[in-house]
Amino acid sequence: MYVIMSTGGLKCLVNKISHPQWFAVTVRPRERKLRVRSITWRLTFWYAAILVIILAVSGVAAFLAMRYTLYTGAARETAAAVSTVQKMASRQGERDNYDRVDLDDPDLIYATGSSVLWVQITSAGGRVLNRSRTLTSALPTPVYLGPPKLSRIMGQDVYLAGGRLPGGATVQVARPLKREEDFLRDLSQVFLLLVAGGLLLALTGGRFVTRAALTPVHNLTLTAQKISTTDLRRRLTLRGPRDELYVLGETFNNMLDRLERGFHSQQDFIAAASHDLRTPVTVIKSYADLLSRWGKNEPAVIEESTEALTRAANLMERIVNDLLMLTQVDAGFPLQLTPVDLAELAGEMLRVARDIAPDMTIEMPPASPVMVKADEHYLYRALWDLVDNAVKYNRPEGKVVLEVGLRQGQAFFSVTDTGPGIEDEILPRIFERFYRADRARGQGKGFGLGLALAKSIVEAHGGKIEVESRLGQGSRFTVLLPRAEPDRPEPRKPSR
Numbered sequence: 001m002y003v004i005m006s007t008g009g010l011k012c013l014v015n016k017i018s019h020p021q022w023f024a025v026t027v028r029p030r031e032r033k034l035r036v037r038s039i040t041w042r043l044t045f046w047y048a049a050i051l052v053i054i055l056a057v058s059g060v061a062a063f064l065a066m067r068y069t070l071y072t073g074a075a076r077e078t079a080a081a082v083s084t085v086q087k088m089a090s091r092q093g094e095r096d097n098y099d100r101v102d103l104d105d106p107d108l109i110y111a112t113g114s115s116v117l118w119v120q121i122t123s124a125g126g127r128v129l130n131r132s133r134t135l136t137s138a139l140p141t142p143v144y145l146g147p148p149k150l151s152r153i154m155g156q157d158v159y160l161a162g163g164r165l166p167g168g169a170t171v172q173v174a175r176p177l178k179r180e181e182d183f184l185r186d187l188s189q190v191f192l193l194l195v196a197g198g199l200l201l202a203l204t205g206g207r208f209v210t211r212a213a214l215t216p217v218h219n220l221t222l223t224a225q226k227i228s229t230t231d232l233r234r235r236l237t238l239r240g241p242r243d244e245l246y247v248l249g250e251t252f253n254n255m256l257d258r259l260e261r262g263f264h265s266q267q268d269f270i271a272a273a274s275h276d277l278r279t280p281v282t283v284i285k286s287y288a289d290l291l292s293r294w295g296k297n298e299p300a301v302i303e304e305s306t307e308a309l310t311r312a313a314n315l316m317e318r319i320v321n322d323l324l325m326l327t328q329v330d331a332g333f334p335l336q337l338t339p340v341d342l343a344e345l346a347g348e349m350l351r352v353a354r355d356i357a358p359d360m361t362i363e364m365p366p367a368s369p370v371m372v373k374a375d376e377h378y379l380y381r382a383l384w385d386l387v388d389n390a391v392k393y394n395r396p397e398g399k400v401v402l403e404v405g406l407r408q409g410q411a412f413f414s415v416t417d418t419g420p421g422i423e424d425e426i427l428p429r430i431f432e433r434f435y436r437a438d439r440a441r442g443q444g445k446g447f448g449l450g451l452a453l454a455k456s457i458v459e460a461h462g463g464k465i466e467v468e469s470r471l472g473q474g475s476r477f478t479v480l481l482p483r484a485e486p487d488r489p490e491p492r493k494p495s496r
């Protein structure tokens, strides 16, 4: 969660944005803490963990499959050895001379495919009649006569199987599993080595890959750290394919563009406001001085000074009002909507405009009432800014026409002047805050706030401002507002 914690201005905002720990910012109800966890290490850890799990699972599966194959083969060999001895015994027909059967016959080994077999023939009375040379001592009793089963004989794991021979004798075969066990032990060691190697590889490789992938993020953090309110010009160098990180960098650069623009317009505004405030302050100071020195007995000086002081105070009042209105607009000003007649409002403005510019031709064709739902105070302010501009930026003998009416179901108020007009390139910018199209032309006339405030106010009323302008001929500003629904008459109560 990203939090802009205070209204400490642009510097604070830039600090928040440029803070390198924007990956993991935890806000708790009591304390607000910025926690940093290295994303490189976390990703590396996850790489390694997943690789180890995959290696371990496939190693265990391969081990079990191999063990199964080897042990089933050994069991099959044991059973085959029992039946081979039974066949050899019956072929030789040596019922009572089982000691002559060659239990180390290579045929037996070849037939079963096993290199080491322990074979023992036991008489019906339990006496060992014959045993292979591989068997150093007798197999344990009781004699087992059945299919191959896992057992432990003479300290070794074996498959043990047995069968009957003619004459009541029995044959038992034990197949030691040492070779398989050795193989499986070696195999498990290889797997363990693989897991350890894989872990090492994942840790080093994963860290390398993650670092490489996160380099743009790192650069972004460094740039953000270097940015200060005194140097908002730095930008990220964007390279490589247009992936998520590229888009992030692009967004960051765009945000910096906006911040820089905002910052410069604020600086412009402060410069313009202090410059414009300095003039009336100087006037007030010099006339106060004049009054205190000569004014006491000179009615002409008193009159001149009072007029100048009033003008200076008016100018200062305008500046302060603009600033105040700006803060109200920023704070989301509450509108108190009431039905307002646009024609009446325009008529009032016509009178004021004629008063302040008696030499100008200011007209308004007769208009019937056009009702809108509006906050009269704010709407008057917005519309007056347009009338004021039409007078301010006009020739002294120029013409201004106010119009009110309906257009496509909407209420409109327009102001047309015969001023210098506005260049096409700057037309979209005149509604920006603190923007003054031509400082030389507009010097002392305003702070570039009028149209911005008018736009915010009109939009808050659900309307919009349109502007058409021709260089050298004049401009026309039109405000379009939703028409107020005429009040429905109260339904009459049915008479009894």
Ligand code: ADP
Pocket (backbone or CB within 6 Å): 385, 389, 390, 393, 417, 419, 420, 421, 422, 430, 431, 435, 436, 437, 438, 442, 445, 446, 447, 448, 449, 450, 451, 452, 475
């Ligand atoms: P300001 O307080 O400086 O008048 P505005 O926001 O009202 O600021 O206007 C912004 C700029 O747009 C002005 O500086 C002016 O150059 C231009 N402008 C506004 N209205 C007109 C107009 N009727 N004719 C020519 N230029 C205008």
